[in-house]
Amino acid sequence: MTLALIVLIPFLAAPLMPLAARAGRGVCALAAGLATSLSLVLLLADAPAAFAGADHRWSAAWLPQLGLSFSFAVDGLAFFFAFLILAIGVLIVAYARFYLGPADPVGKFYAYLSLFQGSMLGIVLSDNILLLLVFWELTSLSSFLLIGYWNHLPQSRQGARMALIVTGGGGFALIAGMLLLGEIAGSYQLGDILLQGDAIKASPLYLPALVLILLGAFTKSAQFPFHFWLPHAMAAPTPVSAYLHSATMVKAGIFLLARLWPVLAGTDAWFLVVSLTGLATMAMAAWIACFKDDLKALLAFSTVSHLGLVTMLLGIGTPMAAAAGVLHVLNHATFKAALFMSVGIVDHETGTRDLRRLGGLLWLMPVTGSLALIACAAMAGVPPLNGFLSKELMLEAAAGTTYLGLPWLFPLTAVAGAALSVAYTARLAFVAFVLGPRHELPNHPHDPPVGMWAPVAVLVAAAIAVGAWPGLAEGFVAAAARATTGGALTELHLALWHGFTPALAMSLTATVGGLALFWQYGPIEKARAALPRPEAKRMFDAAFDALVRTAERAIAATHTQVLHHHASVAVIAIAAAAGAWFLLAPHAPGDRAALPATVPAVAAWLVLAVVAAALVLRHRDRLQAVILTSVVGLIVSLTFLQFSAPDLALTQVSVEVVTTILMLLALNLLPKETPAETGAGWRGFDAAVAIAVGLGAGGLAYALMTREVATISAYHVAQSKPAGGGTNVVNVILVDFRGFDTFGEIIVLGIAALAIYALLDSALRGAAARRLAAMRPGEESRDAHPLLLVVATRVLLPLAITAGAYIFVRGHNMPGGGFIAGLVVAIALIMQYMASGYAWAAARARFDAHLMIGGGVLIAGLTGAGAWLFGRPFLTSTFGHLRLPLIGEVELASAAAFDLGVFLTVVGTVMLSLATISRVEERAEGPKPPPPHRAPRPRRRAEAEPARSLVPTEGG
């Protein structure tokens, strides 16, 4: 549990930081320091177990189905890294307290820092590789926030983004690698995986897993060619750089290589890729570092170079080399953190980090200068400092390495790298601190407060101690090295003096060479300036921009907002799938006998074909299109009639009437022609698609009509009367067998009307309303409300309503029903509006159409729910017989109440649509002279509402 706490504490502390910051900057730093120290104390409590190699783990389930668990374990290696993270963390927290300016929000800073710290601890303490992945990506995210901390600076934002994309992207590769590794090992528990080295290396999945894991590790640890993000991450505040690039972030990749060393290292693939990548990175970055004038950039490339060194050592694959790598992790962490902090102090005190402007700082800030110089010496590998120890071991390992039959490659490059390292360190040390001349500096520098240099002093002391008395760190490093090598390392003996070894000679060569390079810096710099220098950031930016541009072009080309395009694609895709699937399965023609082709049938068919063809040709004339479409509908009605479906025929006819009228009303406000949207070429293509789809649909219809299958409808026919209480099967299906469908469909109608209302209501306000008002009244009939029509419709109204009632009542047994009745009544009402004008009719309408829709759905729903009272399911119907005077016996079914709901909804829908469209018309027509056949009636007009008064109210 304490293991989990070590990781958890920073995460718990993070959200508290902004709160602590309200109490003061010092309080916040103190809180962060306390949290870090608490974790550190808990970690130290685990030290004995870690050193003894005891199996110290803790686990809690997270996602057992996947093998993801909160598992933590500590061994020598985990302890080693966790200690570095926390110990340097404490120093960073203290340092940042003094580094951050008054304008910098400290709460945010410490919160991000805590998140980052927790994530790093999670990586090194995870005993489950999926959990490790979680923390891995969390470091990418939290470092993104840290690097972008000064988000007003463009370089901070760009640096943060680049770091996130490179390391986060590597993390995605790592996900795949870890999943493969778990697959091979049969477990995601690190403890299990580490025991399976041989099986893993023998697996055919080893190579892909290795490549993917290395992608993750190399991006994180800034190995060539992914090194470019690291220097740009220097836009972060210096405490962040000091933390991320000494002990933490970039060491995560190294940690992973060390962690998985027992199961991945030792193969040719590992050796060839890892050692060479490390070697190349070490030499290349050291070379670049030599020519950086920005101190942080110099340190950044130096960091890359040292990471390459460690990678190379781990890549060589011998236990001794790996141990040297582990030792160098410790050494690098101490001197690099110290140097970053020193540079931060310089920057803080002088206002610049430019080597060309700095000089002689040792005399101005003696404490900082001395500490920095010692740290530089450690970095250059000067005895008796810790850098010397690992440099010797590195050179020794390189000397013993033969790469692809080239015995000179590694020793030579390693010496060159070490020499370059000496050169850039010398440049940093001498130019900035020792040598004059002092230039005019933005601020007058002096040593900072103790709080700022004390952390540096601690680190420098460690560098000296480890170097001078290697025995101090031996146990610590040996435990880590043993854990890294899976016990293959038998003994580790660290000493300053190994006698006259080849490594010593190489070391001396490197030092002399490095100093010579520094001596001859001027000419070399000139020569180098003449060389082409590929700028990684520019390449990255160019690649990213190219990707964005490609994406933009691709999306712009394919995602036109033209309906014609995507509707065509949808139709083609669906039709093609249907065609392909049809062809993939066996098909036999149907065996049902065809009906004789009667003269009326052929005539209807011909009319249908001609009308459809005419519609295609004339569809741009909207009025004709509406009329031709209605002809199609009428032929369909006739077809229903022919095949003994009078209900359907009636429904179809009334729907045709209603929709045609509504469409004509709407057309009144619209252009009379549809503009041509496509050219001839497109039209040809469209025609081909339409013909193909039409033939396909026709073919399918033909196939259906020529076969007979037993269906559930036999039950409906048989049970309609006995169980449904009606002889009209269609109606019983509608209101009973499948009443729920009808319930849904009337709701569709109601929603449509509400949507029309809401839509046009918005349109009556705002820009659309102004357009309407500006609309020129079109050609008007001279006789807007013909008397004959007015009279006829008024006479017809009661008749139509009676007919509707009749159709409604008989519906259950004879063709009819609520739906048709609703349409019939609606038509009769529409006629009033048409004949006498909207205002006249609306003024006399007793019910708001909303009421009919809401009420209709409610009645239908409550009728359905009524069955609950009898313990039956929704929509269970019942029926009985009622004897009425004059009319005789009437069958009353509860379904009739449901049908009433249908009726009301249908009438309400039509009326609301009509009313809404009329309202718009009204607005468009605007004031106009009264129809000539009637004198205006001012009194009435005065009574009417202003809006309505604009419309002729005659006819009343």
Added chain:
Amino acid sequence: MNQWLIAPAVLPALTASVLVLALRHSLAAQRTVSLGATALLVAIAAGLFWVARAGEPMPYLLGDWPAPFGIVLVVDRLSTTMLLLAAVLALFVLVYAVNGWDARGRHFHALFHFQLLGINGAFLTGDIFNLFVFFEVMLIASYGLMLHGGGARRLKAGFQYVTVNLIGSVVFLFAVGLIYAVTGTLNMADLAVKVPQVQAGDRALLSAGAALLLGVFVLKASLVPLHWWLPIAYAAAPAPAAALFAILTKVGAYSIIRVFGLVLGGEDGGISTLAGSLLVPAAIVTLAVGALGTLASRNLLDLVCFAVVASMGTLLIPLGLFRSDALGGGLYYLLHSTVIAAALFLLVDLVAERRGRLGDALRPGPMRQQPLLAGLFLVAAVALVGMPPLSGFVGKLLILESSRAAGQGAAVWGAILVSSLVLLAAFARSGSLLFWKSPPSERAPAQGAGAVPVLCLAGLLALTVLLSVFAGPVMAELGAVAEQAGDREGYVRAVLGSVSGARSGAS
């Protein structure tokens, strides 16, 4: 019979009709009733979820007609999971909407509840034609919600939306017609029995019908090349509507699970395999298109729309595998992607509101800063991209794992991981631009609708956090859901084996 089984359909229907009938003049009353009903819906859905855990699917015989002759609803673990998701989402969205969006046009609340009716009905029904009906309810209600508030852009986008989806409706009718013609039934359980018995000579028609049906579902789920409507429609829709629409695409996904995994997947599983061979490649392309689209987007809303397209691609990969082990992970991703899509639409609205005339354009400019909002953007982006530790990562791991088990490793892994990187780049760029590059400014609009909308967003994001923290228990549930969703015999037994209320002539 348990009358609560139909409550998720009846409640919104009655609520909406009461809203239209009696409360259309009082927005305050509408809000109260609407919120109350939605909260009740959450409770009912949770109750049903709990009841469905007990075991067998529970049929609800509408009109007391025996299956397969009437319409039957089937309440099982899958449908209740979806119902619960929809209800919870609806509650968050509604609370968001009552802070002003609902007043920008008429009938928001009625349309909202009709929309819920359509969604819930689609999840509940065990009848393929009834599914069509609820698709229609869903479509027309979503059209109404999309146009809420009006404006030329909405009208144009709405027209495209409704046209393409009406094409889908026609195709649906063709499909149902074909399937009915060769099987003689509409009941899903009965279909599951009859499909394997279809005569050899009729199988081509069945296949064609199935292909058409797949086309419709895929259109709803916005899979390439049937995805075009989504970025257009969702970008034009009012924010709360777009947030609610996050569940609409999932209705398409659900229908694929139900119809292609269970109903048509019988015997040799021929149709499922065929469907999978189309779905998985199309899903991979969808993921790629969505990811590229985010990179190409010039405003945040488009970016989110394409991210939703990408997430649908990711979702359809495990569903297209038609394996119950993959389905569990797929359902997890479904929960995640629904919640996160809704959250992102609300987030865009909140961002745009704070930037005044600039709106959601991805250009630097003044913004009324709110650290909480920036934090929420980070959480949402992390979840959507699939970075740890949020649900997107967990879902992605589950999908990667199951696709490898199904032998589809390389292509799926490549697509998911590379597109994750692209999404990461797109979100890092837009987040940096909106929250880092846009300094707080006096010129930025000052007034806002208070804390509630931001809290709604935070609440939705808290759900993704909960999904990740409780990934284990959630997956245990979803594993059982997936297992039941693939249990054809159990489904058929539960639906067709049930004795009707012995309905007689005078019941």
